Amino acid sequence: MSVATLVLALLANQLGGIAPDIDQPTAPFWRNLPVGGVFGRIIDKMLGGHRFITHSLFGLVALGFLFHLLLVFLQPIMHGVDINLVWWAFIIGMISHLIMDTLTKEGVPWLLPIPIKFGVPPIKSLRITTGKNVENFIVFPLLGVILVAIFVMHYAVFVDLLHKRVIG
Ligand SMILES: [Zn+2]
Numbered sequence: 001m002s003v004a005t006l007v008l009a010l011l012a013n014q015l016g017g018i019a020p021d022i023d024q025p026t027a028p029f030w031r032n033l034p035v036g037g038v039f040g041r042i043i044d045k046m047l048g049g050h051r052f053i054t055h056s057l058f059g060l061v062a063l064g065f066l067f068h069l070l071l072v073f074l075q076p077i078m079h080g081v082d083i084n085l086v087w088w089a090f091i092i093g094m095i096s097h098l099i100m101d102t103l104t105k106e107g108v109p110w111l112l113p114i115p116i117k118f119g120v121p122p123i124k125s126l127r128i129t130t131g132k133n134v135e136n137f138i139v140f141p142l143l144g145v146i147l148v149a150i151f152v153m154h155y156a157v158f159v160d161l162l163h164k165r166v167i168g
Helices: 003-023 036-047 057-077 083-102 132-153 155-167
Strands: none
Touching: 003 057, 003 083, 003 132, 057 083, 083 132
């Protein structure tokens, strides 16, 4: 794996990790933009509020498809980048977000348009409350672990590449 692929996979993973929250006006995704609050509220109205279309299998496929289009579009300027790996990093980020949200009290409407929110464990009071703690102590370390896993899986290729460039 090239360094460019690794860096882009890292970014794609983070992007995938926050992408589902575009349907939430208070999400970090919107807060970090200057006019985010306004757009967030409009999107919120359009999508029906908290945890809607982008928090479902349909949303996963739709955003995955859009991200793939973007990668194919950008491919001519991304020399030596494994776009498949970058795409998977995005999908892994999104799936880990949805899994983490499933562990919270609100649950996730995985099967939209069927409007049932699923949660693990099924008993609401046993689930965690949404908040910063979840993000800071579970989501980000998990994303970190996944990234390290991706790196380790491609470690041999990486070392080989380094060897050719630096030593041989
Ligand atoms: Zn979410």
